Amino acid sequence: MVESFPKQFFMMFKLPLILACAIFSAHMACAAAADKYSVIPEPEKTELQHNSTRTLKLLSDQEAPTLGTDAYRLTVTPQGAHLASGGREGRIYGLATLRQLRDQLAGQPEGIPCGVITDKPRYPWRGLMVDPARFFIPTADLKKFVDMMAYYKFNKLQIHLTDDQGWRLPVPGYPKLKSISSKRKESMRNGIPHEGMYTKQELKELVAYCAARGIEVIPEIDVPGHNQALAAAYPEFFCFPNPDTKVKTDEGVTLHLICPHKPEVWKFYAAVFKELKDIFPSGIVHLGGDEAPLEKTWAKCPLSIQYREQKGMKDVHEELKEFIKKMSSMLAVHGKRIQLWYEKPWARANIYNKGDTVFTWRMGLTPSTITETKKQGLSLIIAAGEYCYLDYPQLPGQSNRGWMPTTTLEQSYRLDPAYGRPEKETNHITGVQGTVWGEHLPTLNHILYRAYPRACAIAEAGWSPMNVRSWENFRRKLADHRQFILKRFNYDMERTKENEPPFK
Incomplete structure (x- = not known):
C-alpha cells in the first residue's frame, strides 16, 4: 500500500520532519542547561x-x-x-x-x-565575628575564613581579641601580655597547654587582606569584664588584686573587672587604643561591655565606694556610665567610636548614649530590644542568639556541652532582621552579624564546620529583601554551593550528625 504513494508525497514531509527533529534536539539540549x-x-x-x-x-x-x-x-x-x-x-x-x-x-x-x-544589600552591616581570644586562630587560617566571607558578600569581620581565656593584642610596654596573658595551662579540662599572640605586622597584613576583599576589620577589646587573662599578668589593674590569678581555662563569667579608679589602668588603655589606631583603619572599636557583675565587684571595691560617695552617685550603674563615657572619649581622640553588646539593665540605667551602636544577642529578647533601642536613639545590629550564634550545634545529637541549644540551618534562615515590622519601626537597624564564639572550637575546621552553611543563611538575611527570599530556593542553591565550595576552597559543607571534626 505504501509503495503506491508517489515519491513527491514523502518529499512534502521530509523538510518539516528534518526541522522538527532539529527543534526537538535543540529543545533537549536547552533542557540540559x-x-x-x-x-x-x-x-x-x-x-x-x-x-x-x-x-x-x-x-x-x-x-x-x-x-x-x-x-x-x-x-x-x-x-x-x-x-x-x-x-x-x-x-x-x-x-x-x-x-x-x-x-x-x-x-x-x-x-x-x-x-x-x-x-544592592538590604543592610550596610553584614558581619561575622571570630573569637581568637578563646582559641588562637593563626592569620593564615583567618585569611581562609575571610575568603569564604567574601564569596558570600560579608563586609565586616569582628575579631574578639581579649577575654578571660587569652589576650591576643600586642601592646608596647606591657610584655607580660605575651609572656602570661596569651598562655594557659589547658582548655576546657583537656590537659593540653595553649598559647598564641599576634604580631602587629600580622594584624596589619590581615587588615590589608580583608580590605582588598571589601571587608572591614573591627577589633573588640572587652571592658570592664571578661578580663581574667589581663588580671593574671597585671593584677594591680583590678579592685581586688590577687597575684595568684591564672588565665582562665574554661567557660563562664568571672569577677575580674578592671578598676576605674587606678591611674595605671587608664595609662594602659591609652596604650591599647594607640595600638588599635596604628593597626586598624576602621573607625570602630567594640568594647564588649556585657556580663559585668558590677554588684559583686565595683559595689564592694573600696575605691569605687569612696568615689561614688564623693560624686553623690546613687549606684554602680552611674559609675559605669562615666566609665564608658571616658573610654569613648579616649577613642574619639583617635577618630573612633564605640560599639557594645546590649544589656537591658544597662539600658534602663541610661548607660548608652544616643547615636551609639549596640548588638542584640540574648536569646528571645530581640523583639523588645528593637522597640527599646528605637526609643533610645541607638543603632542596632541583629546578632540574636537563637538565629546568629553559629557556635551552637546545628543538628540534633551533636555536642552541645550540656547547655547549648540546637540552631538548625532552617532556623537561621528564617531570620528576618526586622522581625516583620514596618520600616518606620526598624530603620535604626543597620545590619546582621553571625557570631562564632570560640570556647569549644579549637581549630579552623571546627570553626568552619559550625559557621557553615548557616553563615550562608545569615548572609542572605543581611543582603536580600524578604520578598525574594525562599527556604525552598535557598535549599536548591545550597546543593549547588556545596559543589562550588568543594571545588573552589576544597571544603565540604555537607553536615551530618556524625561528620563533625572530633574534639580532643
Missing part, C-alpha cells in the same frame, strides 16, 4: 531570559554612579557578561556574583540563563 541562577545571597532583582550562555567572559566593567556606591548591575548575554557598578563596593559585590555564576557554569557547561541582575 540550568534554568535558574544559584546566587547566595539572593539578588534584589533578577530578570531571566529564554536564551542561555556558555561563556561568562567579562566583556565590560564600567562605573555607573547612579546605581549607588554598593550597588551593581550584571548583564549576562550569549557572548559574555557586562558589569556596571556604582562604586568600589558595588564592583566587589558584582564580581562576587560573577564568580558564583562562573562556578555554576563550570558545573553546568550546557549553559546558564542569560539575564540581568540588579542588586
Whole structure:
C-alpha cells in the first residue's frame, strides 16, 4: 500500500520532519542547561531570559554612579557578561556574583540563563565575628575564613581579641601580655597547654587582606569584664588584686573587672587604643561591655565606694556610665567610636548614649530590644542568639556541652532582621552579624564546620529583601554551593550528625 504513494508525497514531509527533529534536539539540549541562577545571597532583582550562555567572559566593567556606591548591575548575554557598578563596593559585590555564576557554569557547561541582575544589600552591616581570644586562630587560617566571607558578600569581620581565656593584642610596654596573658595551662579540662599572640605586622597584613576583599576589620577589646587573662599578668589593674590569678581555662563569667579608679589602668588603655589606631583603619572599636557583675565587684571595691560617695552617685550603674563615657572619649581622640553588646539593665540605667551602636544577642529578647533601642536613639545590629550564634550545634545529637541549644540551618534562615515590622519601626537597624564564639572550637575546621552553611543563611538575611527570599530556593542553591565550595576552597559543607571534626 505504501509503495503506491508517489515519491513527491514523502518529499512534502521530509523538510518539516528534518526541522522538527532539529527543534526537538535543540529543545533537549536547552533542557540540559540550568534554568535558574544559584546566587547566595539572593539578588534584589533578577530578570531571566529564554536564551542561555556558555561563556561568562567579562566583556565590560564600567562605573555607573547612579546605581549607588554598593550597588551593581550584571548583564549576562550569549557572548559574555557586562558589569556596571556604582562604586568600589558595588564592583566587589558584582564580581562576587560573577564568580558564583562562573562556578555554576563550570558545573553546568550546557549553559546558564542569560539575564540581568540588579542588586544592592538590604543592610550596610553584614558581619561575622571570630573569637581568637578563646582559641588562637593563626592569620593564615583567618585569611581562609575571610575568603569564604567574601564569596558570600560579608563586609565586616569582628575579631574578639581579649577575654578571660587569652589576650591576643600586642601592646608596647606591657610584655607580660605575651609572656602570661596569651598562655594557659589547658582548655576546657583537656590537659593540653595553649598559647598564641599576634604580631602587629600580622594584624596589619590581615587588615590589608580583608580590605582588598571589601571587608572591614573591627577589633573588640572587652571592658570592664571578661578580663581574667589581663588580671593574671597585671593584677594591680583590678579592685581586688590577687597575684595568684591564672588565665582562665574554661567557660563562664568571672569577677575580674578592671578598676576605674587606678591611674595605671587608664595609662594602659591609652596604650591599647594607640595600638588599635596604628593597626586598624576602621573607625570602630567594640568594647564588649556585657556580663559585668558590677554588684559583686565595683559595689564592694573600696575605691569605687569612696568615689561614688564623693560624686553623690546613687549606684554602680552611674559609675559605669562615666566609665564608658571616658573610654569613648579616649577613642574619639583617635577618630573612633564605640560599639557594645546590649544589656537591658544597662539600658534602663541610661548607660548608652544616643547615636551609639549596640548588638542584640540574648536569646528571645530581640523583639523588645528593637522597640527599646528605637526609643533610645541607638543603632542596632541583629546578632540574636537563637538565629546568629553559629557556635551552637546545628543538628540534633551533636555536642552541645550540656547547655547549648540546637540552631538548625532552617532556623537561621528564617531570620528576618526586622522581625516583620514596618520600616518606620526598624530603620535604626543597620545590619546582621553571625557570631562564632570560640570556647569549644579549637581549630579552623571546627570553626568552619559550625559557621557553615548557616553563615550562608545569615548572609542572605543581611543582603536580600524578604520578598525574594525562599527556604525552598535557598535549599536548591545550597546543593549547588556545596559543589562550588568543594571545588573552589576544597571544603565540604555537607553536615551530618556524625561528620563533625572530633574534639580532643
